[in-house]
Amino acid sequence: MRELAASTISDHVAEMCEQANIYLGEDVFSALKDALETEESPTGKEVLKQLIENVEIARDEQIPICQDTGFAVFFVEWGQEVHLTGGSLEEAINAGVKRGYEEGYLRKSIVSDPLYERKNTGDNTPAVIYTDIVPGDKVKISFAPKGGGSENMSAVKMLKPSDGEAGFIDFVVNHVKAAGPNPCPPIVVGVGIGGTFDKVAVQAKKALFRKVGESNPNSKFADLEKRIKDKINDLGVGPQGFGGRNFALAVHIEDYPSHIASMAAAVNINCHACRHLEKII
Amino acid sequence: METKKIKAPLTDEDVMALKAGDNVLISGVIYTARDAAHKKLVELMDKGEELPIDLTGQFIFYVGPTPEKPGQAIGSAGPTTSGRMDAYTPQMLEKGMKACIGKGLRSQVVKDALVKHKGLYLAAVGGAGALLSKKIKKSEVVAYPELGPEAIRRLEVEDFPATVVNDAYGNDLYAEGAKEYAR
Structure with a gap:
């Protein structure tokens, strides 16, 4: 032992x-730089430039x-x-x-x-x-x-199995739309599906710990992540909600087996400062 | 992209010259207050007592900074979610506040109060706390030190970047900006 x-x-x-709190992970930093490349709105571009500069100032001057x-x-x-x-x-x-x-x-x-x-x-x-x-x-x-601002924009919904894929997508997209500029977009959307009321919320949280750019290992869910992300970005909310093409940097879905009567779903949002670190001891 | 330089505090004319979507750089003195400080200020207003700061023409920045390290004017200092201040904002405007800086959606009651009292709601980039801290040259706690990060501070800012979201004409950048880029 x-x-x-x-x-x-x-x-x-x-x-x-x-x-x-000081060093943003390379995964999120790359995603911000990619967003700057694809952003169409001038104000959106300005926001992304400020966010990139912010990460550099934090790193160079050791400021959160x-x-x-x-x-x-x-x-x-x-x-x-x-x-x-x-x-x-x-x-x-x-x-x-x-x-x-x-x-x-x-x-x-x-x-x-x-x-x-x-x-x-x-x-x-x-x-x-x-x-x-x-x-x-x-x-x-x-x-x-x-952060509290993005955490406040979270939800659990006990969907019915008959709601299917369309019902699940609607729940996630409508919830993120209602959150709008509040959780400091561009956001990372953590989504849980399956399990119980409590388990699905933890799954959504766990989804935010995944490296931005990595997909769900199940190809069906990986494909769904991409489609939901596109739908969210098509809302036009953009960086900080000022309008633009980059509302979400990523959508991460963590699935879990479900009770025959249930299809639990949860959304937990992270701001662009999607800070996470792991260490193996 | 055009950026307008503005000086704090503001007059009615300054307010009416700005529109939703304008990018501004603010210089001068502004004050901070978030949830707990707003609650205290509005309690004083309800009792008809004097406030610890004169709100006339002032900017209120919704922020709870990190503790400053030795030698720093202030720690990381980005905006917090403004909607939590909605319940207090009409009274703040009645008392003379001209502009508030935060991030995120405001209620219709707040938007109407901005029109009625000639006020502005601006958003600074949420989560850019390190960058924004560099635009703050001096910081001093002027009320409620017991609230820690929620104390009211007097800040001297130079070219502090923000974007007008709700103006005194009833325009709303959040509603209009998304329409332009939705598909």
Whole structure:
């Protein structure tokens, strides 16, 4: 059994929090540059130029890409041959978040009580953590700082199996259309289909962790991703909603088996600052 | 692409000279406020009490910046979603605010209030917080420091880029821009 100290997890997490907020991944950066090539609207082009310059300033001067440094969301794949020592996984991750957000001069955006006091916890904890136990002796930590503006533009709908492909496409496209300029387009659209009410939402979130440019391994869903993306871009909403041809950089669908009575669907939107990092320990 | 240079604060004439779709560069003094600060300001208005800042002619920028590092005027500072301020915006305009900067859709009530009070709604590029921070030369918390990132700050800006979305004539760039590029 491999032993792993909780403090090691905290160290990695702290570093990931700082890195993800300052350096935009090459996948998303390339997608922004591709969008600039294809954009037809002059204002849309200007927006994309500002976004590209923003990524460069953030990188060169170590300033967070966006002031909303997010809710810290983690997917952890924990190898069952690994024994954690010196604390719980949840404590280890939260300790890392606290340190990373403090030392990285990142914004603390979490309030302890959602309805009444709404008092800032002061250190951006707690994180949102999903854990899967997997074979092996490695630990894979995937992290995304998730901004509130785009997160607010999310939805789950329990579609009927008879709604079919057309009903599913309508749900996604109409939802994204209603969100319009709010989630800071050009956006990445995370979509879940199948599973239960809760599972489909997690699938939509997981879809946002996928590298922009990668497709669903099932060719039918990969094709559907492309068609939905084209439909979304044909809305003309464009970069920042000022009008243009690039409303979405990508549509990612994560599917899961479904109950015979159901066809759950979920949309979780990410802004163009689709920050995500993974690390294998 | 033409860009108009404008000075903050604004007069009615300045407002009427701008139209939805205009790209502007703002220089001068502007103030920040987002959800929690708006709530406090409007509570004071409802009680008839004095506000911690004079809103006459002012720009309000909806932003909650990251903490500044030593030597920086301000941290990352892009706009937040404006719709959350819709409930408060008509009262802010009544009190003299001339323009607000954020991102995203506004309610019809806000659009009507902009026409009635001669005001503007502008969008800065959401998520361009690092770039926008470079246009902010000075930043000082002037009210509600206990709100942390939501405190009201006085900012000195130079050539701060924004686009007029809703003007005082009732035009709406979000509605018109999408029509032009839809297929």
